[in-house]
Structures are given as structure tokens and as C-alpha cells.
Amino acid sequence: MLGLKLPTDPRWANLAEFSLEEILTDHAYCEQKAASTIISLIQMYPEHMDMIKELAPIVTEEWGHFRMVLQELSKRGLKLGRQRKDEYVAGLFKFIRKGGDRNDQLVERLLMCAMIEARSCERFRTLSEGLDDEYLKEFYYKFMVSEAGHYRLFIDLAKSFLPEEIVNERWQEWLDYEKELLDSLELRGDRMH
Secondary structure, X not given: OOOOOOOOOOHHHHHHHHOHHHHHHHHHHXXXXXXXXXXXXXXXXXXXXXXXXXXXXXXXXXHHHHHHXXXXXXXXXXXXXXXXOOHHHHHHHOOOOOOOOHXXXXXXXXXXXXXXXXXHHHHHHHHHHHOOOHHHHHHHHHHHHHHHHHHHHHHHHHHOXXXXXXXXXXXXXXXXXXXXXXXXXXXXXXXXX
């Protein structure tokens, strides 16, 4: 369904479980940044009311996810650490095409959001299948389901601004680029991406 061209190494779940405080911290900040990114899209494109109606509930959902991860940290006696640079997202930003009209730029941002959600979905699936902690398996399964819906929404929104064949072609370019990017990054158990 996701079309990702490079699956996460299954050993990543073991690394993440070993670095639980760090992975939960990074996850919390990923959820916070997701909410902030959607708010930015709403602020940048207020003329697209239909899109805003679709995105506004996602802000609430992502912020709710942030709070869920904070509760999990607290429940386990762990602390929210400092936010670290997300090399994966920074790499994706470099792939956004410059130029074009406002719709072209909006579609680039929507596709980048779709990519992040797709990879997050895949990582949550990896955790839901690869962790030893039964509670965390279920915890991450719920996040996986949510991210799959967000990924689909961002793709569908992109297709509402440009013809489907153009969006599909560009999405394939994003998938190819993301594979190269992920392949160039070190596999780390303390990061979601």
C-alpha cells in the first residue's frame, strides 16, 4: 500500500527497544512537528478552505499523539529529552522543487508530508511486530493505523490541486529519492526516521 522502496531493517525495532527513552522522545517531537507542519500549511494556504477542513482535525489528532507519548514516558518513569535535528526530514526538504505556482508548491509540501507519514507508518508497523513489550506493540499498532490514514489524505489532497497523473509521477520520484536518502542514513535506534 505505501509503495516504499526500502523497508526498514527489522533489527531497528530491537535497537529502538534498547533506547526506549530516546525513541519515545524522538517520537513525541515527531508528533509535535507534524501538528506544527499542518498548522503552517493552513496558515500558508488559507484560500483552500476544503483542504483546511480536512487538515484541521489532523492537528488535534497529532497533538493528541504527542500527549499520548508524553504519558507513556511518564508512566515508565522516563523523561522527555531534548529535540534533535531530524536528518531524514532535512533531507526530504532538499527534494522540494522550487518555482512553479502556489499549487505546485502546495503539492510538493503535501507529498513531503505524505512521505513522512508513509515512513512513520512503516516504522510503527515494524515496532508493533518487532518489540518484545506487548503493551508497546499495541501502542504502536494504533499509531500505524493513524499514520496510514494521514498518508492517504495527503496524497488525495495533492491530487485535488494537480492532475492525478502528474501527482503520481512526482510521487514516484519522491519514493525513489526517499530510498536513496534512507540508504544514506545510519540505522539508529534512537530516532523514528
